[in-house]
Amino acid sequence: MIEHVSAQPSSIRWRSAGLFGTALLLWAVALLSLRVGSIDISTADAWNALFHYSADSYEQTVVRYFRLPRTVIGLGVGAALAVAGAAMQATTRNPLAGPSILGVNSGAAFGVVMAVYYWQITHPIHFVWFAFAGGLAASALVFVLGSAGPGGVSPVKLALAGAIVSSLLSAWLTALLLLDQQTLDIVRFWLAGSLAGRDLSVFFAVLPFIALGVAGLLLLSHQLNVLSLGDDTARALGMRTGAVRALVAALTVITVGASVAAAGPIGFVGLAVPHMVRSLVGPDYRWILPYCVFAGPVLLLSADIIGRVIARPAEVQVGIVTAFIGAPFLIGLARRRRVADL
Amino acid sequence: MSRLASTDLSLSYGRSTNVVHTVNLEIPDGAVTSIIGPNGCGKSTLLRALARLMAPASGTVILDGQAIHQYPTKEVAKRLGLLLQQPVAPDAIVVEDLVSRGRYPHQSFLQSPNERDRLAVERAMALAGVTDLRNRPVDELSGGQRQRVWIAMVLAQESPILLLDEPTTYLDVAHQHEVLTLIRRLNKEEGRTVLMVLHDINHAAWSSDYVVAMKDGSLVAQGPPDEVLRPDLLEHVFGVPCDVVRAVNTTMPLCLARGRCLKRKEPATNGSKDIKPRIGHEPPVMQTAAIRTEALCTGYGQRRVIDGVTVAFPEGKVSAIVGPNASGKSTLLRSIARLLPVTAGMVMLHELPIGESPRRAFARKLGMLAQGPSAPPGMVVEDLVAAGRFPYQTWYRQWSRDDERAVERAMEATGVSELRCRLVETLSGGQRQRVWLAMALAQETPVLLLDEPTTFLDIAHQMEVLDLVREINERDGVTVVMVLHDLCQACRYADHVVVMKDGHVAASGPPQHVFSPELLRDVFGVDSILVPDPVNDMPLVLPLADFNPGRVRAPRPNGAPGDRARSSRA
Amino acid sequence: MTSQQASPVGRNMRSRLKVIRLRGISFRANLWVLTLVCASLAVALLLSAWALTLGSFSLPIREVVRALIGSGSDQARFIVMDLRLPRIMAAVLIGAMLSMSGAIFQGVVRNPLVAPDMIGINAGASLSAVIWIVGEHPSELLPIAAFAGALMAAGAIYLLTWRGNIAGARLILVGIGVNAMLGAATTILLVRSEIHDASRIVLWMTGSVYGSDWNDVRVLAFALAVLAPVGVVLMWYLRVLQLGDLTAGSLGMPVERVRLALIIVGCGLSGVAVSIAGPIGFVALMVPHVARMLAGPMTSGVFVLTALLGSILLLGSDMIGQHALPVGLPAGVITAALGAPYFLFLLYRTQTRV
Structure with missing residues (x-):
């Protein structure tokens, strides 16, 4: 798959080296994520916690039951959001498209709030399925609305439908929260988007979906390349764009739905990471997507680590940190590019 | 027998009235065919239907003896390459990457590009003359280069039939020639069948073997350029009187629409054969200038676009x-x-x-x-x-x-x-x-x-x-x-x-x-001759290019040297 | 697309124009717009009157009128003048201000989908207000804090967008970024605050005219009296600005100065409204669309119509939230619930214009 037709072997070598470098960086960040937090833990303890766990050691227990879950969830969610974001940008040809454009985030949030309000579910572990269902339902609604009416589905209509469904759901969500302070107290942490407080079962619950989605999108990277030339050109090259688009959208929704279910709505990773990667490796999705698999978690885990240390001993939710990192990036992007391209 | 044809083809967008009505068209194999017609006559729509980008309202498009919709999509793309009007490349994509994406129809789902793909891409770039640009980002190229890169992408498809939608629009004279020459060469050296929609009648006249004229969604005429590009027919198609000027030492005609308010010939110069200055009878000295610039420099931000212009209007x-x-x-x-x-x-x-x-x-x-x-x-x-x-x-x-x-x-x-x-x-x-x-x-x-x-x-x-x-x-x-x-x-x-x-x-x-030919070569990089305008003897610029040297054309009976360009009006 | 059909707006345009000339003053009034303005003014007044009669203590209209002219019973006077009237007037004024600000921003950016709530102005007001709430500052000054926040957000957006000019697309992007950042900051405070403050924050952020008093109404009325006439005049410039910067410039318009003026007025309108009522969604986005659909492209007259329709919408929403539902809901929730389906309908109607 990751093979470039270019007659320039140096460029392949360079890009492969970059990919390897990103993977190494991810490894380092993941290790840091195991070590840093309200208490700092040595590399040896972190290592032992993974491979020679002894329940006697407080440090190892912290790693095993608190840091490890959030790190692996961060890995999965980061990769999922970044890859899904890149795929959305390719299919909509819109540099601003992110996974949240399909209404997945607000759908998931709504699902969780409903679960808390009507079924008195209180623990984040049980939010997963409601968030997933809510996200899927919302994005299905967005698709139906975006493709109905004259003219069929178009990226702009899809984006609009997504924005509108999102704001409608968040209005209802606010109404629910206003009616019930208890629900607000339970979900407000979840709504900020966080990796904390989940255990490994959450990770294993969403892993199959994330793996399926990410793997599927990686396999479709060549199709994304062609699709990014525009709908008509892609069709002229013999692609069944409707089918490919639907497949990409389905995989994206599954991936993002699973990651929102695990970590809550986390913005800007899906928007910013593909742009950063693209500025490094160019517009070839056969490179962009694998880079995203590593670069997404790097950003997400870094944000998580920053959130842990910045207000020690309290934590700042990772969704907030990514917004603070991502928004200046978006503004910079807007300032740098020619306006016509936006 | 032609490989691409349409029978009783009607096309419409949505449920509205047909844009194209019962078109029966056979695209001659191994030739360059152009479709001309006024804006909104359905020529681009027809091209899209021929490339299977839209389903006919009725009738069929036939590709190699079979209805085009019976082929798998990739099979169509292997036989037929389409270049759309003004395609937009993704940001920062380099030439080679863009061209290699044209190999899509030949690659199966998981197949990585193989030696054949690589060769096809190389060949396509060489044919289109963009090999040297291979690592340049597409958005930094000039209009003509960019158009050639897109043509290279279509060439990488290795399809025997090429459909091009207005490949010369938005380009300046030199770039238009660059593109038309390339298209002509592809036809001659590779034997590819080319069908293009053209905005400019002259491009059709110069570069094609067959011309199809459309009006209001129907075919009005088709045939060799000399037959179709007649003043009466052009007037019928475009609704404006047209002159077809034939210069003495080239086979290329110049088709011009004649407006109502064309600058009229000065009565004094009536009948004279050489080109005379028009402005009054005084020598070409500037009268009072409405606008005058002196050593004007300006630009956008840091980029200086105008550099020391002194001119008067x-x-x-x-x-x-x-x-x-x-x-x-x-x-x-x-x-x-x-x-x-x-x-x-x-x-x-x-x-x-x-x-x-x-x-x-x-x-x-x-x-x-x-x-x-x-x-x-x-x-x-x-x-x-x-x-x-x-x-x-x-x-x-x-x-x-x-x-x-x-x-x-x-x-x-x-x-x-x-x-x-x-x-x-x-x-x-x-x-x-x-x-x-x-x-x-x-x-x-x-x-x-x-x-x-x-x-x-x-x-x-x-x-x-x-x-x-x-x-x-x-x-x-x-x-x-x-x-x-x-x-x-x-x-x-x-x-x-x-x-x-x-x-x-x-x-x-x-x-x-x-x-003057020298100035035009210097500024536009195109060889040309000046032909006197049949209406008022003003010079008209006729670019000379080797678009179609092999075209057989009956010698013109009145084509003796010294004869004024004729405008044939039926 | 040479279809012969003209829109109903276009076809009847001619007969609806009336020229008014008086010495140096001359106007062209569109009678249809004038009719619509009068009609919606009447609706707004009727709706207000009806709203005055509604409530846990229902008053017949005769009582209300008497209370208004100051001759009713003390109790009725208190209910009408101190409880109901301020709230109704606040709803009317805020609805007008929000929708006018939406019309201005949609015109400046040349994008029908922009509203001040999208590009960070409301988020600025929210953040500032939330800081105020969390800091336990006196709540009488909350509107001032919120307005300062809106102004700061607007200033930041303007400075970040400025690169020799203010391009509409760039303004949207920068606005989305600023919006996200301010939103994240608000979320931090929401998450880290006491639950008591948290629900106050959520209540404020939903947008409500509940509990407005005469002080609020005075502030709103003053802002409207200053900004709305400026807006009406600027609309006349906006008509030309919408033809594009080059055309407007060659017609002799100081493009950037007009745009700055429009942005200031737009921010002022939405900032003051948000500071009193919190960020009420959808009014600014939706009402200008409705007005344009009824009356054609945005002119000074349509701008006034927009304001009146905004008043009707917000007052109606507040009445529904207060009286029609089993539980009282803030107007912001109702406007969103009404607005989203309407907007989806709009999406069906306009094919690809967006």
Whole structure:
């Protein structure tokens, strides 16, 4: 798959080296994520916690039951959001498209709030399925609305439908929260988007979906390349764009739905990471997507680590940190590019 | 037997009426075929249907003896490559990457590119002459290069049939030739069948073996260029009288629409065979200049586009600015209109520096119509024209008698009075351009600048607009300065021509003094000859290019040297 | 697309225009717009009157009128003048201000989908207000804090967008970024605050005219009296600005100065409204669309119509939230619930214009 037709072997070598470098960086960040937090833990303890766990050691227990879950969830969610974001940008040809454009985030949030309000579910572990269902339902609604009416589905209509469904759901969500302070107290942490407080079962619950989605999108990277030339050109090259688009959208929704279910709505990773990667490796999705698999978690885990240390001993939710990192990036992007391209 | 044909093909968008009616067309194998016709005649739609991009309302498209919809999509793409109008490349994509994406139909789902793909890409780039550009980002290339890169992408498909939608539009003369030459070579050396939709009749005349003329969704004529490109037929198709000028030492005809207000031949020069200066009888000395620039430098941000331009536009005349793409034509116009800050030098309007009067007062002296202006949706024609009165109005004096009179007069002059209650977005291209002109006229300025007023229009609409420009000039004495794309139009409609190249003025003066084969080669990089205009003996520029040397054409009986170019009007 | 059909707006345009000339003053009035303005004014007044009668203590209209002219019973006077009237007037004024600000921003950016709530102005007001709430500052000054926040957000957006000019597309992007950042900051405070403050924050952020008093109404009325006339005049410039910067510039308009003025007025309108009522969604986005659909492209007259329709919408929403539902809901929730389906309907109607 990751093979470039270019007659320039140096460029392949360079890009492969970059990919390897990103993977190494991810490894380092993941290790840091195991070590840093309200208490700092040595590399040896972190290592032992993974491979020679002894329940006697407080440090190892912290790693095993608190840091490890959030790190692996961060890995999965980061990769999922970044890859899904890149795929959305390719299919909509819109540099601003992110996974949240399909209404997945607000759908998931709504699902969780409903679960808390009507079924008195209180623990984040049980939010997963409601968030997933809510996200899927919302994005299905967005698709139906975006493709109905004259003219069929178009990226702009899809984006609009997504924005509108999102704001409608968040209005209802606010109404629910206003009616019930208890629900607000339970979900407000979840709504900020966080990796904390989940255990490994959450990770294993969403892993199959994330793996399926990410793997599927990686396999479709060549199709994304062609699709990014525009709908008509892609069709002229013999692609069944409707089918490919639907497949990409389905995989994206599954991936993002699973990651929102695990970590809550986390913005800007899906928007910013593909742009950063693209500025490094160019517009070839056969490179962009694998880079995203590593670069997404790097950003997400870094944000998580920053959130842990910045207000020690309290934590700042990772969704907030990514917004603070991502928004200046978006503004910079807007300032740098020619306006016509936006 | 032709590989691509259509039988009783009708096409429509949605449930509305058919855009194309029962077209029976056989594309001759191994030849270059062009489809021409006015805007909105359905030619691009037909091309899209032939490439299977849209399903027919009725009838079929037949590819190699089978209905095209029975093939798998990739199979169609292997046999038939389509280049769309103005495709947009993803940001920062390099040439080779873009070209290699054309291999898509030959690759299966998980297959990585193999040696054959690599070779096809190399060959496509070599054919299109873009091998040297392989690592350059596409968005940094010139228009002609970019178009060749896209053609290379289609070539990488290795399809025996190529469909091209307006491959020469938006390009300047040199780049048009670059592309037409390439297309011709592909046909000759590779034996590929080419079908293209062309905006410019002359391109069809020069580069194709067969021409198909369409009007209102139906085929009107088809056959070799000499048969189809006849004045009577062109007039029927485009709805405007046309001349077909044949020059003596080339087989290439020059098809020109003839507007109502073409500069007439001076009675004194009647019958003379050589080209005479037109402007009065005085030598080509500049009379009073309406606009004068001195060592003008300007640009966008750090980039300097205009570099030391000293030029004058004569009072009461129609002047045209011509030049290759990105030579600074529009920039010059904008800096004259005070829309761009002047970095150095000065611009004088009626011998007064333009910076001195307040903006509104300036807007009462000089109006400008930008290129491709757009009105907000829901705007009515009359309101748009009324917007031209802005420099005369204040918020509490929104509709004085003068305003009303000026707007009525402007609509009258442009013939849009009966459209006054129509929404601007529902008008045709030519109507819309006339409405914008009316807006500029309502400004009632003695000087009017027009930036490419004829681009995107078909020849009938172009004539409509140019006639109007001359009428305004002759009746009201308005000084007009316009940027034009087409050299022949500049010859026919302008009294004064300014030729620009790379931000400098290469030449200026009356067209018959300015245009020479040497200048045209120097500025546009194209060989050409000057042909006397059958209407008024002004020079017309006929680019000479080796598009179609092999084309067999019956020797012209009247083609003796020294004979004036004939205009055959049936 | 040379279809012969003109829109109903276009076809009847001519007969509906009436020219008014008086010495140096001259206007062209669109009678249809004038009719619509009068009609919606009447609806707004009737709706207000009806709203005065509604409540847990229902008053017949005769009582209300008497209370208004000051001759009713003390109890009725208290209910009408101190409880109901301020709230109704606040709803009317805020609805007008929000929708006018939406019309201004949609015009400046040349994008029908922009509203001040999208590009960070409301988020600025929210953040500032939330800081105020969390900091336990006196709640009388909350509107001032919120307005300062809106102004700061607007200033930041303007400075970040400025690169020799203010391009509409760039303004949207920068606005989305600023919005996200301010939103994240608000979320931090929401998450870290006491639950008591948290629900106050959520209540404020939903947008409500509940509990408005005469002080609020005075502030709103003053802002409207200053900004709305400026807006009406600026609309006349906006008509030309919408033809594009080049055309407007060649017609002699100081493009950037007009745009700055429009942005200031737009921010002022939405900032003051948000500071009193919190960020009420959808009004600014939706009402200008409705007005344009009824009356054609945005002119000074349509701008006034927009304001009146905004008043009707917000007052109606507040009445529904207060009286029609089993539980009282803030107006912001109702406007969103009404607005989203309407907007989806709009999406069907306009094919690809967006």
